[in-house]
Amino acid sequence: MTETILSRNLRRLFTCGSAAGLVLCAPPLLAQTSPPALQPPPTPAAAPMQRVEITGSSIRRLATETSLPITTIRASDFAKQGLATAQEVLNAIPMNQSSEGSTAAVGSGTGGRATADLRGLGGDKTLVLLNGRRLANHPYFADSVDLNIIPVAALERVEVLRDGASAIYGTDAIGGVINFITKRSVEGAALVVEAYEPYAQGGGHEQRLNLSGGWGDLERDGLSMWGVIDWHQQSALRATDRSFSSTGIRPERGMFEVSGTTFPANFFSDNGVTGNPYAPACQPPDSVALPGEPLCAFDYTRFVDNIPKTRQFSAMARLNKKFGAHTAGLEFVHGRSTNEAQVAPPPLSGIGVTMTGDSPFYPGNGIVPAFPGLSGEPLDIAWRPLETGRRNNFDSSITDRLLASLEGTLAGWDYNTAISYSLGKAKSIFNGGYVIDQRIIDGVAAGILNPFGPQNAQGADYLRNSILSGEYLHARIHSAAVDARASRELMTLPGGPLGFAIGAEFRRDRAKYFVNRELASQASSSGSADAQDQSGARSIWALFSEVNVPIIKDLELNVAARYDHYSDVGGSFNPKVALRWQPTPQLLLRGSFNKGFRAPTLFDLYGPQTTTNSSDTYDDPVLCPNGVPAPGANPNIACGQQQFVRGGGNPDLSPERSRTYSAGIVVEPIKNLTFSLDYWNIRLKDQISELAEQTLFSEIAP
Template identity: 25%
Template sequence: MHVTPFSTLSATFSTPPAVLFPRPLLGMLVAALLAGETLTTPVQAQTQADTTLPEAQNVIVTGTRSTRRTVSDSEAPIDVLSSKDLQATGSSELGTALSRLLPSLNFPRPAIADGTSSARPAQLRGLSPDQTLVLVNGKRWHTSAVVNVNGTAGRGSAPADLNTIPVSAIERIEVLRDGAAAQYGSDAIAGVINIILKRGAEGSEIQLGGGQYSKGDGRQETFSVNTGTVLDNGGWVRLTAEQKHQGETNRAGADFRNPAEPLYGRVNQKQGDPELRQTNLGLNAALPISGALELYGFAQFSRRNTDAAATWRTAYTSSTKLRTPLYPQGFLPNEAAMNTDVSTVVGIRGKSDSWRWDASLNYGSSEFSLDVNNSVNLSLGAASPTRFYAGKLKNTLTVANLDLARELDVAGLTNPLTLALGAEYRRDQYDIGAGEPNSYFGSGAQGFAGFQPSNAGSSQRHSASVYANVEAEFSRQFSSSFALRHENYSDFGSVTAGKLSARYALSEQFALRAAASNGFRAPSLAQQGYTISTTNLITINGTSQLVDTGTFGVATAAAKALGAKPLEAEKSRNYSIGAVWQPRQNLSFSVDTYQIDIDNRILYSGNLILPASLQSVLAQQGVLVGAARYFTNALDTSTRGVDVVGTYQLNLSGGGKLGLTLGYNHNDTSVSHVTANPVVLAQNNLLLIDRQTILRTTVASPKDKLTLGSDYSSGSWLTHLQATRYGSFVSPQNNPALDQTYGANIVFDAAVSYRTGRWTLSAGVDNLTDQYPDQVTSSGNLNTGGTLPYSTFSPYGFNGRYVYARAAYAW
């Protein structure tokens, strides 16, 4: 496992968490930290009824370098989700499966959001998607090339794309719900998702599944195979192949806005999931080469093609003026995107003179290319083509890493102390490729104007880090760990992060745990350099309008003219205190409260509707836009919350087994500071960070989520039932009168499986009662006359009931 540890604790403890914890609890936290102890939480997962080993006894590899640490004695809350847990959700999407298993994770289904429709972001503990670090087999996973620049959850982020990893390749997932920048470096502010791939030569399985929504659309087919084979000298290799197809869904309403339109009263817009075709390939292998040396490696390839709708263009721009003779009845631009993800890790590990060591080289890339079809460049008139290549984005990560660890016998300790040391070199690169000239000439292609040669280019940076980690058990009741990491970036300097955690068992059944840390997230190269001019649907004075809008990298002349400054790293302080109670071996509960303070949060600015004077300034640079945006260190925020987890396993008469789980998360984010408005914007009555941008950070995702699950097995039958309550959320606007609060809702899922010989047959229903979120009100024309009836912030989408079946053959 790649562990990157520790940093300076002066920043960590600069703001005491008294505002979150009452003084008695705060005193307990400090006492636990000074004593060096931490608590463990039981597994939050849909525990399968046929699990033979209680998950609390499973050895974990995330957030620790010890070879003995289990879920039950971990010093921070960690969830372990098995492959059976993931399969029980019925979803072939990893992001969706995790959102059903983890109350603290939000994974909405945005629509009409350009690249975000094909590379959807996930949020942990209500924070930005890029504040959660994703690992695969303990190695840092690259982030997506797609920047979420539309009005969706996670606006402004470019996180890892979870859906590039096939569920059929996964052995288990460990989710560390705690700040871990001192252990793993940048991005691990909200937590860490570590995806462990299946290993070994034994066991193979073929799966074929499909389903459809009750509206008759969104048909899905998935075929996968996972198999292993033996290599010489005791080695092994596992191969995974998966092919998926998803039909589009559409929940748009009829267009009654203008009776003069040729297609008045029809459903012209599309709001729903895009059509999708995806191929995933994976390899995981290990080969002993001599003595204690082992060569290992894994690789993943994913190619996803999506066809997503843009916004409907009416036939007339006024009551009489035809938009273009090429589409006399109006048209719906189509965005055909291709996401290509590649990742390769090779390494060698062994043991020498009591030291365990692991040296590895990691390469990953995400490429996003886009064609715009069924469109027109209005500047070219009737001579315009209707298909355009709009350009591409590519993000690349290269990491060289060395980890060292050993156990040391220290007088007075119950078990040997674990010492871990390491060093890492990381290189990032972000590329923007221009589209064809017709895609960006003049007004550009409708739907998505192409990247211009002035937008194109490549940016790079590198960083080097050293880290250390110490874990000790002072007694059978008391354990503690300390991590420190120092990292130097070529573009903005050095950052140091540290973490202190502890666990104290008051009895064999009850324990307390606590942690305090500081962390950081380096601004991504995408946030620093993403530049494009395109047409966006922007609300102006309560009315949705199509406006030519420029997104400018902070180093461009256009951004500087509007007051942009170089981006700084986000800095965080994490505090948590929790308790674990396990009155019986088959019954456990955990409660963990937390506070996460983040300074200099990087946000995408509001839509700056430019007055004529500023349009003229940009025009002198050859930039012709009516609105502008750029990234900025905008806010200081504080997120406070609680996680509750309960599991119960019961053997029933007649041989049946029942597993019950409860999971609850509540979090609340508030703003403690807003960056001063640039002078040039203030002089023109513009706000860099407007009300809508601030409230998207605080209220646009549900503040709470509750899951209740049960798994019952008897003989060859297995049933899975789950109820999930999603809390209310707000879709904010700059005019408070136009805000809309969406009510809480409960979604029921059910599945049944039957095993016969080598076959397992499954069927299930997601959203059994066919629940939909509230519809967008017509107030202020925010739902464009009823054509877009649902909010993209809905945490469970707006497709309705889904029925599926699956057959698996194992050997």
Template identity: 30%
Template sequence: MSSESLTAKAIRRGLFAVATTSVAAAGMYSQVSIAAEAEAQVERIEVTGSRIKRTDMETATPVTVMSADDMAKQGFTTIQDALQSLTSTTSAMTTQSVHGFTPAASSISLRGAGANRTLTLVDGKRLNQYPKPAGGTDNFVDTANLPMEAVERIEVLQSGGSAVYGADAVGGVINIILKKDFDGAALKYRHGDTTGGGGASDRIALSLGSSSEKGNVSTFIEFTNNEGLTAAQREKFGVHTDKVPHSEYSQYSSYGARIAGTGTGARQLSAQECTDGGWFWDEARSICGFDRSQWRDLEPESYRFISTTNFNYELNDDVAFVGRLDFAQAKSTTNIEPMAINDYDIKVNGNELTVSYGNQLSKTFADKTTALGGDFANATDGDYYYVRRLHEFDNRRGETNTRNYFFTVGLEGVLADEYNWDVSANYGRTNVDVFRSGYATVGSMFDYITAGENGNSLLKPMSSDDVEAASYSPFEQAQSTQKNIQANLTGMAFEMAEGDAYFAVGAEYTIQDYSTDTDSESKKGNILTTGGSSGAGERSYWATYAELSVPVLEELTVNAAVRYDRYDDMGGNFTPQVTVEYRPIDELLVRGSYSRVFRAPDMHRVYGDPTTGFSQVIDFKQCAALGGEPGVTHPDPTINEICNELHIDITTGANKDLEAETGYTANIGAVYGGDAFNATFDIWEWQLDDMVSDISASKAAREYELYEHMITRDDNGTITHINSVAQNLAYKKVSGIDLTAGYNWDLDSFGDLKLNFNGTYLINSESQLDPTSEVVDNIDEGGLPQYRFNLVLGYFVQDFEATLGAYHTARMHGVNYTSFKTDDVSESELEVASQTKWNLTAAYNISDEFKLTSGIVNLFDAGPNFDPTDTSWPHYPRSVYNARGREWFVEAEVKF
């Protein structure tokens, strides 16, 4: 043990006193090259999951590391692709969600906790949240605009880290470490395409860096252009047909052009009139329907520009000035089928005909034989409505423009040759502008239907002038910002016979705000087939934290951390954590951890205005009452609509009385590392009480007895609206097993062979709505694969390398499994089949300055596997699979 100065000893005693009276240590990952550390002299480094510097990458909490080289060898194009490949990723939100609130953003969920409970960092710094909440409710960090070329590696803490990082680290922590001290210049170009057509991509990346004796400036610029992928480009989704052959529940939309209602005698189109009008004649049901497949995107067209600049400069031997500046701009365009409406009520009473829209608009015509083109001349008294696809308005198109800014500046250094410290100020902002077309207002369509003395028939095509007069272009503007300052200090606390005890202390202060606002007509709910989301709020909190690592025995180290968070709107909370590391031999580590969890609700769930939208559901109650069967085609168009594709209004709302979520995370496992073989085994569990969530429209319609209070029905008993407000549910608990193993073969002059395995198995996932409700088995409920595993084989010889990866997702119950399960149906008939996707890449270093890489992603064109219980297009779980099919790419890199 090296000698130390009296000053250092005095500082250490003072700092240890602070550590024993401060609370919880949150970590900020400092940069370190793993490869360089393996070859250089041993020094203490920070590892994700702790602020204390240490000499070993394996700690009491499990961390998965993906280097930039690993990601490239496995053929991943984006950070989102790499994160989705993790076996601990249970679901993902991707740009496939073209019908959702956030079609231009991406995120992942670790351990089934949700994207809003998975913390994403860049170089240990928090990122501001995406201003448009997922599903109109959940805040998250967008991974779509994070740089790929600037990444050195990604570290994923696969355990809760609330005591170290704060409230939003329940499912885990993703820490993206950027390249530092790059010197020189490099240009990389990558082109990829799918063998099925559509979805081509181009990426150009430029890396620039300059170093001096005092510091470095590194800039990474990346431009990506992605071609859209349409449903018509994939036979599985219906080429010129909306019927998906893999799903018995797939059918043409009944929203073509027809009249429905309680009476009889209203006009109906013939097959010829239907097709001449631009709709589709559904022969099986003898109705004028619509073929949606040629109008829908599976993935949007998009482009992204990303720029990241890192800088560091030594002010003196002990202090450095450091910072980072990020800018990203993206544009994404989505297309879905034209509007489908059934919003205008028509009442026939004697010879009178009245057109109305709720209690807002109404007009009566004296002669039903001439009103609305004579469509109701022979109609009996009763209530009617047009079921109409307004294809004259063309696609409903959405253009999302995103601008993301981040800036951090700070100082870091060494105090008294013993203690590492850093202070920083961080600012992030995201702006999102959404412009849409292909819509009409409630009033303008009412004016068209009731225009003049006799009005207009909706069974006849609209003229271009009428479409232009009724058209409306909604828009939305959203912004989020985050301002943060933080300070950290770490070093040796005191000496012990078994080794030195180390500590970390720190504090941070954060202000978050967001606002999202739509045009005035959208806020009023006056736009047909779409809604608006608005809201604004600000939240500030401060935290102080401490961590202590004590070698109780030579083989046993105990780490304790405690953090205190104080929110201006949710109060304060202590969050403790205890971890244990036991090393009976040098090659084996036995580890365990337990941490409490405290999480404030998402800002939009507290401060957001009610969000209006539209959904397609099965009205299980009304379907049974009318003698239909859910998901089964019925000859009666009204019953068929109710039992298959009922279009309804939905509202999700904030709840200012929400309470914070509390719970725990726990992990116990072992790590073995030998010369050629290494393996890890971990059993983990997390639980949240008072978990904030809401009930989906489809779930409320399916389990109507429980959620009838959320449902609005018309006079006939059919669902017209479902209102879902955020609420504190009873609890959710998830447990599972992680297993990794790797083996390296040295083949002498024939090169090296490496085999790595990663797997995650969910033992249990259960939740409860309230203390009196039944406990729900989420795996049995459907949509959640019970296990995933990856197997990656790499071969390296001289300047050549090749990698073959297999990525397996287990069978799972369909999303409506419990609703469709009967004694007459076998379990396998209601399951989504398992899938194994293979990636093959190869690279050759032609010289030190030039490298050529090529590969095939999804070598055998697997999937997506369809859900036999999912009545909604595209009939497969988009949070797990995609429809891109087989892809190929070539990439060239030149260094200067």
């Protein structure tokens, strides 16, 4: 869905409010670039430049001295571009691929999380920080932060480190680091209302309400407090609302993504006859004739949501208090996301749905047309009951973090320490369309349900009483952490001051996954029919250090190293070396080498086992080699169909490793015009991931 200039202006309608009331914003401007990467060394001025901590380093320094490839997006740019969420802010960065999660595949509930993904390496290899510290990962998968919990109105800027940083931050920082930095002081109040109307008709409408306010200036008053409340919702966009996704049958593109579990139902008899009593008429456009076969095929793409119905609520509050050279802070973050996604009605095949010859709906018994070759043999049924509606998954997640921090200067050291506690909760609910397998099996066997046509009054009532509803999966993840770091200039070398930093961190993580066995076990189409409760815990401690050496004027060497120890998967040592050379004010050369790692998450280790359908269709290599059903095999299940995919935690996983090499050049021919070219080579070893289903099926020999 492409956002035009007109739709973007509409999106900005009724924004930029104030305490006195709403005002209309000017049309959005082009995004401003981050400050030029090249700057001559700062010259003495009346007011000394403040040293700050830059993302990717623990040494406080002047921002212009950094050797790291950092992109900075400021809050003023958010407003100019009409960016309403943290995900949209990151989508403005070319090297990032943010995505909004949905339940597009059965059993893959996401709670509607939105994730960041630098360079397409995966959201699990991009570390997301808030004010330089970790947030709790989303309970499902536990491999990334849900961007929905970060209110954009609270931000002062976003810093994106486009380089590995495990030597500073530990796990997950293989692809880079995204640091959301909030304002320190807010005075007054503001109300923002936004609406977004897609240019194309149907679905995807957005609304947003934001309220922020605060009191006090930290530098002037020694005290500041502020808070932000943000609410955002987006309506569902069905696949059929857009022509490019309205069908999985696109002959001009060689696409025929269909399922043999359809309505009217296909069957397979004990004597080897397979067919559909209504083929080739079937029931278009949902079911179409299967070329060359007396069967129907189901166009399941038509029933999927491109964008699920989502709602996000986030709130953040911060209190800062200065005590001489020290500043204490208390920060609370709360986020809640809901995601309502729909997929095709439940596929009922391979679970024992059998019709006997005495059923009134048996082909040729008077209601359903006869089919050649049938003489009363039992039929194995492959059926989707359209009358139950699309399967509707309602996912929700809640994240809370409370953090107390203290920073300042003590005995010549710049220090920063904090203690925090985070809690993430998520749940998945059957919200319609899921049916009780055994009741369907019994209803077809008893002649109550008609899988080949509309239900009579008795069958319709039976189906209504076969619907499952309720919470079937619940997850919790707890994280308690304490960290401390300090830096100072140890000495002055001919090229400048030698900077040094040291720090330590301790974290305790716990995760629990609860499966409602009574509910989930009744629906094979849920993906969680055989899932079990799981739990796990770990302790992590880390030590890290960094030194910044000005070898000569304009030539700087930065060396960092960190050791992390996990109570369940062992330790990892990761160094980093970076070099920055600025021979002239208009030219900068930089390069780096670093090692990184990603420890398996608690979900990677202990996540409940699921059985879902593949996204594409395949031939079973054993039951349907080369597209030909083996003797006695049911082609409605084995040939050209969605196959079962097994997933879940693996307690034998070990950390994945990385090596990253980078080199870059930055040129600033004139003031405020900067060109940069960077090269990265990232090598992964022992990568933790699921093999693509296409790879699995292509590697299996018949």
